Amino acid sequence: MKILIVEDDTLLxxxxxxxxxxxxxxxxxxxxxxxxxxxxxxxxxxxxVLDLGLPDEDGLHFLARIRQKKYTLPVxxxxxxxxxxxxxxxxxxxADDYLVKPFALEELHARIRALLRRHNNQGExxxxxxxxxxxxxxxxxxxxxxxLILTPKEYxxxxxxxxxxGSPVHREILYNDIYNWDNEPSTNxxxxxxxxxxxxxxxxxxxxxxxxxYMLVANEGKLIESDAFSAPTNIAAPTADxxxxxxxxxxxxxxxxxxxxxxxEQIQLFEQALRDNRxxxxxxxxxxxxAVASLIVPGVFMVSLTLFICYQAVRRITRxxxxxxxxxxxxxxxxxxxxxxxxATLEIEAVVSALNDLVSRLTSTLDxxxxxxxxxxxxxxxxxxxxxxxxxLLAKTHHIDVAPLVARLDQMMESVxxxxxxxxxxxxxxxxxxxxxxxxxxxxxxxxxxxxxMLDQRQQKPAIARERRRHHRSG
Numbered sequence: 464m465k466i467l468i469v470e471d472d473t474l475l476x477x478x479x480x481x482x483x484x485x486x487x488x489x490x491x492x493x494x495x496x497x498x499x500x501x502x503x504x505x506x507x508x509x510x511x512v513l514d515l516g517l518p519d520e521d522g523l524h525f526l527a528r529i530r531q532k533k534y535t536l537p538v539x540x541x542x543x544x545x546x547x548x549x550x551x552x553x554x555x556x557x558a559d560d561y562l563v564k565p566f567a568l569e570e571l572h573a574r575i576r577a578l579l580r581r582h583n584n585q586g587e588x589x590x591x592x593x594x595x596x597x598x599x600x601x602x603x604x605x606x607x608x609x610x611l612i613l614t615p616k617e618y619x620x621x622x623x624x625x626x627x628x629g630s631p632v633h634r635e636i637l638y639n640d641i642y643n644w645d646n647e648p649s650t651n652x653x654x655x656x657x658x659x660x661x662x663x664x665x666x667x668x669x670x671x672x673x674x675x676x677y678m679l680v681a682n683e684g685k686l687i688e689s690d691a692f693s694a695p696t697n698i699a700a701p702t703a704d705x706x707x708x709x710x711x712x713x714x715x716x717x718x719x720x721x722x723x724x725x726x727x728e729q730i731q732l733f734e735q736a737l738r739d740n741r742x743x744x745x746x747x748x749x750x751x752x753x754a755v756a757s758l759i760v761p762g763v764f765m766v767s768l769t770l771f772i773c774y775q776a777v778r779r780i781t782r783x784x785x786x787x788x789x790x791x792x793x794x795x796x797x798x799x800x801x802x803x804x805x806x807a808t809l810e811i812e813a814v815v816s817a818l819n820d821l822v823s824r825l826t827s828t829l830d831x832x833x834x835x836x837x838x839x840x841x842x843x844x845x846x847x848x849x850x851x852x853x854x855x856l857l858a859k860t861h862h863i864d865v866a867p868l869v870a871r872l873d874q875m876m877e878s879v880x881x882x883x884x885x886x887x888x889x890x891x892x893x894x895x896x897x898x899x900x901x902x903x904x905x906x907x908x909x910x911x912x913x914x915x916x917m918l919d920q921r922q923q924k925p926a927i928a929r930e931r932r933r934h935h936r937s938g
Contacts, residue, residue, distance in 0.1 A: 464509040464579060464619060465489040465639045469499040469525075470541070471518050475564075475849030479512065479541075481856055486572055487602065487615035489641050496520035503529060507639040508536055510578055515542040515553070516841035523556050530557035537578040541566070543844035544837050545883075564848035565876055568855040576600060583626045590625040593681035595664060597625055606664060616641040617660045624669065624679035631672040783811040799826045836883060843879045847872055 466488050470476040476492045483490040491506070493499050496517045502508075515522030526538060537559040542549070545563045553561050559581070560574050576599050590597040594607045602618060604611045613621065619640045624632060637653060657677060661669050670678045786804050801819045804811070851872050854865040 464623065465491070465507065466510045466512060466575070467499065467502055467506075467508045468492045468512045469496070469517065469522070470494065470512070470514045471516065472514075472845045472849055475845055475852060478849055478852035478856060482568055482571070482852065483575075484615075485856070485860070486575075487618050488575075489619070489639065494518070496522070496525040499525065500529065503534060507636055509582070509640075510575060511536060511538045512541050512575075513538055513558070514845075515540060515544055515549075516838065516845070523552060526553070526558060527556045537582045539574060539578060541571075543840040543848070545840065545880075548833075549837070564844045565851045565872070566848065568852060568859070573600075590622065592625050592628040592679060593668075595621075595625065595668075597622055611663050613660070613663065614656075616656050617663070620656055620660055621664070621679075624677065628679045628681070631678040632676045634676040637676060787811065787815065799829070840879075840883055844876065847876055847879070 466483050468476060468479045468483070468490060470479060470492065471494045473494070476494065480490045480492045491502060491508075493502055494517075496519050499511075499513075503511075513522050513526060517525065522540070522542070526540075538557065539560045539562060540553045540558045541562050541564065542553075543564045544550075550561050559578055562571065562574060580599060590599065596605045597603075599622070604613055604618065604621065620637060623637060623640050634653065641653075641656070657669060668680055670680060672678055783804065787802070790802055790804060799822050801822060802815050804815050851869060854868055854872075857863050858865045
C-alpha cells in the first residue's frame with residue numbers, strides 16, 4: 464500500500480517518510496498543495512496524510528477540492544491546530560481522522576492501520592483467506608498455524624492480494640504499493656517478489672492473469688467459494704393450532720351476539736324515556752337562547768371587530784421592533800451572524816445596519832486573531848513534532864535511550880500549549896464566550912504552594928548576600 468504525505472516542514476516530512484517505510488508502506492512526500500494534487504492525478508494511493516498549514520494553500524481548502532473531484536481515499540489530518548472548531552471543520556470538510564502535533568509514533572501507525580481497514584471494508588484487524596491469516600496490527604502472517612517470514616514488500620503484496628482475494632489485481636496497483644518516486648522499479652522486480660512470495664505461500668495459490676496482473680485464490684488451484692447451506696424444507700401447516708383458534712373464535716362471536724341482543728331492548732326503553740323529557744326542555748332552552756342572542760350578539764360582534772382592527776394596526780406598526788427584540792433576545796453571546804431584518808421604517812433600518820457593521824468588524828477581528836494563533840501553533844509545534852518523531856525513530860531503530868529528551872520536549876510543548884491557551888482565552892473573552900472566575904478559589908489557592916516556594920527563595924537570596932558581605936569585611 465502506498466501513502467502520500469503532504470507536509471511543508473522538511474524535517475518532519477523526512478521523519479514521516481522513514482516511519483512509513485519502516486512499517487512496510489511505500490511512501491511519497493510533497494510540501495505544497497499543488498504538488499499533492501499533481502501526485503494524486505499521476506499515482507494511485509491508499510491514504511493521504513495532510514498538514515493544514517501549507518505554504519501555497521490552506522489544507523482545508525485543498526481537502527474540500529479533492530473531495531469535490533470525487534477522490535474517496537482516506538485522509539488523515541496531521542496538524543498543530545488543536546481547537547475544537549478546527550477539528551470539527553476538518554472532519555466536516557472530508558477528513559477521516561484528525562491527529563494533533565506532537566504525536567506518538569505508535570498512535571500514528573495505529574490510526575493509519577484503522578483507516579486502511581475501514582477503507583477496504585475490513586472491520587477486523589485480521590485478513591483470513593483459506594488457511595492464510597494476516598494480522599494487520601502485528602504485521603504477521605500465518606499459514607496453517609505456522610508463521611511466515613516475509614519481507615516488507617512481500618507483506619505489502621500479500622496484504623493487497625488478500626484484500627482483493629478471488630479478484631485480479633492490476634500490476635500498476637501492485638507497483639504503487641511497493642515503490643515510491645525515489646525507488647523506481649525495473650521491468651522484472653515485481654515478478655521477482657511474486658516468485659518469492661509464491662515459494663512461501665504456494666505456487667498455485669497466486670495466479671497470473673495475463674495482460675492484467677495477479678489474483679490470490681483460497682487454496683491451491685481453487686477459487687474462493689461461499690459457504691453452502693441448506694434451508695429446512697418442512698413447511699407443514701400447524702393444523703392443530705388453527706383448529707383451536709377457530710373454535711375460540713366461534714365461541715367469542717356467540718357471546719358477543721348474545722350480549723348485543725340483550726342490551727338492545729334495554730337501550731330502546733331508555734331512549735324513549737329520555738326523548739319525552741328532552742322535547743320539553745328543548746323548547747324552553749330555545750326560547751331563552753333566542754332572547755339572549757338578540758341582546759348580546761350584535762354588541763359582541765362590533766366590539767370584537769373593533770379590537771381586531773386595532774390589534775392588527777398596532778401589530779403592523781410595531782412588527783419590526785418585535786422582530787428585532789426577538790432576534791436580540793434569542794442570540795447567544797458568541798453568535799456573530801448578521802441580523803437579517805428588513806423594514807420600511809428608516810429608524811429600524813439604521814439601527815439594524817449599525818449593529819451589522821459592528822458585528823462584521825468584530826467577526827473580522829476575531830477571524831484574524833484565530834488565523835494568527837493557528838499560524839503560531841503551526842510554527843511552534845511542527846518543528847518540535849519533527850524532532851520528537853526522529854527521536855522515536857532513533858530509539859526504535861538503534862535502541863538508544865531518548866526518554867529524557869522526549870520528556871523535555873513534552874515539557875516544552877506543555878509551555879507552548881499554555882501560551883496558546885492564554886491567547887485563545889483573550890479571543891473567547893472578546894467574542895463573549897467566557898465564564899466567571901473566582902480569584903481566590905480558582906486562581907490563588909491552587910497555586911499557593913508554588914507562590915510560597917518562590918517567596919521563600921527570594922527571601923533567602925538577600926540573606927545569603929548579606930552573610931557573604933559580612934564575612935568579606937571580617938576577613
